[in-house]
Amino acid sequence: MGQASPVPVEETPALFTGRRWFIPSALLHELDPDTARAGRRPRRTARDWVVDFSCFLLAVVVGAIAIEALEENPHVPRELAVVDQVIGALACAAVWLRRRWPLGLAVAMTPVSFVSDTSGGAGLIALFTLAVHRSFRYVAWVGGANMAMVPLYYWLRPDVDVPYVVSVPFAMLLTVAIVGWGMFVRAKRQLMLSLRDRARRAETEARLRAEQAQRLAREAIAREMHDVLAHRLTLLSVHAGALEFRPDAPPAETARAAGVIRESAHEALQDLREIIGVLRAGEPDDTGRPQPTLAGLDTLVAESREAGMKVSLDHRVGDSAAVPASVGRTAYRITQEGLTNARKHAPGTEVTVCVTGAPGDGLTVSVRNPPPEGEVPPVPGSGQGLIGLTERATLAGGRLEHGPTPEGGFEVRAWLPWP
Incomplete structure (x- = not known):
């Protein structure tokens, strides 16, 4: 032995x-x-x-x-x-x-x-x-x-x-x-x-539970990165394209486009820095930036209008502060992704954003755009935005539907619970 x-x-x-x-x-x-x-x-x-x-x-x-x-x-x-x-x-x-x-x-x-x-x-x-x-x-x-x-x-x-x-x-x-x-x-x-x-x-x-929790956390971070950076980078692309194709634009418009590009780049870098900080092991998130809520829809729509989009906001929720934070954040991300997709695939059209709901009935968010005029150049994308939105709405206890409208446009419609 x-x-x-x-x-x-x-x-x-x-x-x-x-x-x-x-x-x-x-x-x-x-x-x-x-x-x-x-x-x-x-x-x-x-x-x-x-x-x-x-x-x-x-x-x-x-x-x-x-x-x-x-x-x-x-x-x-x-x-x-x-x-x-x-x-x-x-x-x-x-x-x-x-x-x-x-x-x-x-x-x-x-x-x-x-x-x-x-x-x-x-x-x-x-x-x-x-x-x-x-x-x-x-x-x-x-x-x-x-x-x-x-x-x-x-x-x-x-x-x-x-x-x-x-x-x-x-x-x-x-x-x-x-x-x-x-x-x-x-x-x-x-x-x-x-x-x-x-x-x-x-x-x-x-160990398996820890790995699963880590994987879910990374998936959530990936969805957040897609929702945040896609919106910012789309603004950059639109204004940079305007400067490229209109070199003879008035100085005021050129300055405004450059300002939007600078601000969007700054916001994108700050959001990216926050996400990378979360991914780094042992680095606390001390940025203190508040998460978006339903009250931030006005600012989101204003940014899109400054980028040259035609956006109509129908906000029928009386007190946005009464909406639960998780529900408001999900509604914000859905609207943000809908505007980003409309800017990519239906440029020049007027996008209609409608938000309705009440406690007990739930919150309904709709982003609709008509069909674009003429041929739209292909825009690179991951194709995972709508999938991520569907998963986000499901995790929040709601549902999300998307698809073409009878007129040939496109609509993203979500319902979220509001206790």
Whole structure:
């Protein structure tokens, strides 16, 4: 038996950390999955050496007591007593093999204990080891064979000091006690292994939950990045395109477009800095910028109008502050994405934004645009904006529908709960 491989900290419960030399090698073998998979046998631990030496010493003591009883028994010839002692010595030496071959040793010790008085202690130790290391079906067969031979043993070799009716029940009771003790030790070890498995499963589930939470957080950040930066960068694209195709524009319009580009670039960089700050591990978000709410729709529409869009806002919610923050933020992002898409795919059209609702009835947000005039140049995009909006509305407890209108335009319509 070679020295056991170190038990990985992540695979071994904290109860065993730093105490491996005081744990049975069989239990360490189960706790070390690498050793178990490789089929290697662990060396005895310090505890194993102490236990094995104690078992050997106990077998020798019992054998010595049996030698004294043999010498006082007039029914046992001298030559038979010598043979008995030789067999008993070999049986005591075989105790050191109990961990390697528990079943074979217990089976071999059954007839040996029947013919040799001095090997009785070794036979009981072998039966105890079998109960610890093997299942009950093996223990039942071997233990049953030992108990079946007890009456015949004391019939052929009666004790000179103890009556037959006392010796047989006592020997049977001792056998049952040894088997019960071994099964108790085995059950305790199996309980420790089951607790180890539960701890490992709990750690795995916790890691999976953490990974899932991290993935959901990253998806939420990705949606936020798309909603925020798409709007800002679309404004940049529109005004930069105007400056490119109208180099002879009046200085006032050029200055206004340049101002919008500068402001949009500044806002986009600030939003990007916030999102990157969230992604960095251990960096707190101390920007303190408030999240958008339904009250920010007027500002959003004003920015779009400054970019040259025709936007009509029909805001029928009397008190925007009464709308829950999460609902208002979702409505803001839906409107923002709808205006961004209209600016990309239907430039020059008049976009109608309608917001209605009341507590108990929910909040309805609609962004509609007519079909564009003429051919619209293709605009690069990820195609994930509407998918993200649908998921956002679903997570908020509402629903979102989008698609072409009968007139050939496009509409994004969402309903959000407002308790």
